[in-house]
Amino acid sequence: MPRKRRASTSSLEEYPSDEKYMKDDIDSRAPRNAANARERARMRVLSKAFGRLKTSLPWVPSDTKLSKLDTLRLASTYIAHLRAVLRDDGEAHPETTKSLSLALSWPFAIQNNNATALMNNSCNVSSSTSSSCNQYRGQQATHDIQNFHHSGHQSVSTRHNLQGGEQQLSYF
DNA sequence: TAGGCCATCTGGTCCT
DNA sequence: AGGACCAGATGGCCTA
Numbered sequence: 001m002p003r004k005r006r007a008s009t010s011s012l013e014e015y016p017s018d019e020k021y022m023k024d025d026i027d028s029r030a031p032r033n034a035a036n037a038r039e040r041a042r043m044r045v046l047s048k049a050f051g052r053l054k055t056s057l058p059w060v061p062s063d064t065k066l067s068k069l070d071t072l073r074l075a076s077t078y079i080a081h082l083r084a085v086l087r088d089d090g091e092a093h094p095e096t097t098k099s100l101s102l103a104l105s106w107p108f109a110i111q112n113n114n115a116t117a118l119m120n121n122s123c124n125v126s127s128s129t130s131s132s133c134n135q136y137r138g139q140q141a142t143h144d145i146q147n148f149h150h151s152g153h154q155s156v157s158t159r160h161n162l163q164g165g166e167q168q169l170s171y172f
Numbered sequence: 173t174a175g176g177c178c179a180t181c182t183g184g185t186c187c188t
Numbered sequence: 189a190g191g192a193c194c195a196g197a198t199g200g201c202c203t204a
Contacts, residue, residue, distance in 0.1 A: 035181095038191070039180080040181090042192075067177060069177090
């Protein structure tokens with residue numbers, strides 16, 4: 001839903017209400033209004049791009065509310081994770097190292113009600129990709145986002161109400 | 173009610 | 189010259 005926007009204080013309110021001046025004002029503002037429209041369209045494209053980026057992130061259900069900053073941070077962390085996976089792919093014992101890498105480098109920690117565990121189910125060990133598994137689980141979850149600001153750094157976490165109880169994923 | 177997030181407006185600068 | 193891009197300012201909406 002488009003937000004209401006204040007009338008520009010620098011133009012409309014300062015001009016006399018006479019029709020001629022109004023017309024002149026409208027005419028003189030036409031280029032500025034056109035520029036505003038282009039800017040709105042540009043920002044809409046940007047917002048859509050953020051939306052698409054969010055949907056490409058595993059562990060982030062499509063209905064999750066993420067700020068643009070959070071989206072960028074999660075995407076950056078996810079890219080780092082993928083790089084680590086690719087790096088480990090070429091090493092001597094790919095099966096064991098990959099599993100270890102997934103468990104250790106994955107940016108999101110799953111937190112049960114009382115304890116924290118990294119990738120504490122079959123996803124991190126037996127599934128071919130953590131992403132597909134994560135997305136599947138994400139679709140089944142209801143969630144909300146919490147931002148925590150403390151000690152000069154930030155973490156973002158998403159709570160999931162899964163069938164077996166509430167879990168939480170977060171990045172730092 | 174304060175703070176975070178966002179959409180919008182605006183003027184300046186860069187690019188084609 | 190006109191459009192794209194950018195950053196600052198502003199105000200509305202939402203949540204803790």
